[in-house]
Amino acid sequence: MLPGAQLWVHEPDVPGESTLSTAAIAAPILAEGEDSSGFHAPGIEEFFPAALFGSTDLGSFWGFDRIMLVRFIVVAILLLLLWLATRKSSLVPSRGQSIVELGVQFVRVQIGEQILGKERARPYLGMLTVIFFTVLAMNLAGVVPFLNIAGTSRVGLPLVLALWVFFVYLAAGVRKHGIGKYLKSQLFPPGIPWPAYILITPIEALQVFVLRPATLTIRLLANMMAGHLMLVLCFAATNFLLLEGGGLIKITGLLAFAGGIFITLFEVFVALLQAYIFTLLSAIYVNFALEEEH
Template sequence: MPLVAAADDPAEFHAPGMEEFFPEMIFGQPDGWFAFDRLMLVRLVVAAVLLLLLWLAVRRVTLVPGRGQAVVELLVDFVRLQIVEQIMGKERAKPFLPMLTVIFVTILAMNLASVIPFLNIGGTSRVGLPLVMAVWVLLTYLAAGVRAQGLGKYLRGQLFPPGIPWPMYIIITPIEILQVFILRPATLTIRLTVAMVAGHLMLVLAFAATHFLLLEASAGMTVFAPVTLFGGLFITVLEVFISALQAFIFTILSAVYLNFALEDH
């Protein structure tokens, strides 16, 4: 329900909707190949800043790390020790550590854009970027499984689980095909996108309501502005936590799927 000011004040509060994630084009057409809007600009800015910070941190690697190098090493060690090696084991994890580190750091940076002033929207809050990451994981675990086991053995192990009476494969195999090729990348994509969409909408709702109550609503409603402002600040802190959590979940599930592909059964 729209929040309407007093009867003598025509001001009306409009709650944010999905149009937040489809802003006006900076150039190009919405249905064209070169559509470029504010969200795409945010992605490019975050990517450029992330690359710059990483370059500045590691351009002069020393045995005793400085602050920037220490932060990068902390991130790499976190992904290696707390995610990849925990799931895959030390030796099996080595080839995939660079990929999973890039995934974690990129998603974390894109997520945190939602609480950075003047950006104010996560680069992962529209499905394109999460889908690209999920397809990367899909192609990698398919390639890893085929390389480790051979095409026939890999597909047989994934789609025809051993120890099941053969008539059951009529039911089980289509489910396994759906899981391996569709559900795994889909769950990665949807979980990340939905979390960031929900967080952005809550932030916009809280701060837009604060702006409305302070500047547009009747005087009697101004008293509620501190409530919505506090709610917005609380959601901001929560959004930082969720941003890190979603990067962690995406990376750990990617490691799980890669590990599945390398298992004989």
Template sequence: MLPGAGQHHVELDVPGEFTLSTAAIAVPIRAEGEDDGGFHAPGMEEFFPGAIFGSTELSSFFGFDRIMLVRLVVVVVLLLLLWLATRRASLIPGRGQSLVELGVGFVRHQIAEQIMGKERARPHLAMLTTIFFTVLAMNLAGVVPFLNIGGTSRVGLPLVLALWVFIAYLAAGVRAHGIGKYLKSQLFPAGVPWPAYFLITPIEILQVFVLRPATLTLRLLANMMAGHLMLVLCFSATHFLLLEGGGLIKVTGLLALGGGLFITLFEVFVSVLQAYIFTLLSAIYLNFALEEEH
């Protein structure tokens, strides 16, 4: 190697050398600044915020975070609105009372009585109505400013509601038929050749005791998690592109904003639909428990 060749190497006119060396310097600078700015895609941390007080660690006895606060706010607001709408109930309802009666009537006529019949539905109307209003209000919290996340977007609340339905349909079946007859009707379907029970009965056990509450939980949870992630993604991209993008990139920020508004409206629809589906399946499971055979 000639003397001084090391010094002249950086001055050689090699295509792309200057670009590569510039990128090599810029990359660590960008990496160092990632926590301070730039676009951050939403992830599972959205559903596990830091504790407001206490601790959210698994080893902790109690922790209170933003999602629990949202649930508390929704319950208080829902109870307040129901009380205001019904505290002066009359034969000629006002707007608030009419809205509540519309919701109660929808659950009663379009879900409970449609699936179970009037006589069977009557003892379970209060439960089904409570489930419908609770799931609907918790779902809609995801599109309410300053709340911005559904109370059903973490597994705790959907699981509690599903276990309530699970206990209710087991209790209803045992109360109606007695434990022996109920288990026979659910786990040993009539009209099946007895050797087939070796295959069918384990499936029925899995369905009655595991799949029904699990599907109730996971269907609601997955829909609300997906909706929240899409909303956060669109509005985070809007903020980043409009404020930090340059030139024509800002136009894509407007597209992201439009997408966010569309998904917001779609999320309202999904919130109502999931409240309906959860309540409908609850009524179907209760009806299965009350039937002699299925």
């Protein structure tokens, strides 16, 4: 009998010792069998890249990573394009000026005036326009080569925009109705029996103060995260199947590449749609605050 062979037949005194011993022996074998060059599916770590400067740890005072760099680049490009398109405005607009004016008019007419009315929309058109162009530009960064990730795919920016909308519609309601009348109109819907307020009022409070900003944030964030993961999955699979696959397996790499192209085009549509939805809901929430009843 080889030395140490008794480990395999020894009855453990401690329950579970046999399982732990087997796992300890198998672990290095499994580790040796892992192929570090194999296919690695994308995960949540895609949205927490290593810091370029400082540290991104929760306990760190300051850190700067690739997603923050993408946000700065997008803002710079957006401001530059807007300046180039409008610096020589004329009655006969250039192509760039026409595109910008089309976007501004879309926000003003199709969102602001349609939801709030022509007069009531005027004070909020600036906010709605900034939100629309910012969300659209940050979303489109996810399909731009060398950027390859949306600035809205991490919670910070969507949350900041949602809180902006939150404080604006609270201020709008208080300014128009006064704090008491505003809270009454929002938390005590008219036309229902008073005992029902025991159930309805907490739900309305949750909706006004929590759910509206939360759903604005989560809807945008979840769509951008899902789109990025799908793109990375398709193109990572393309690279792996074409370079590592053999024989007919390489054909599936072409299918993965075609899927990546389709998802890229779909992500452009989603970027436009999410910018529209975020801006539309912002206008709706402001309108709720200004209405006597909702």
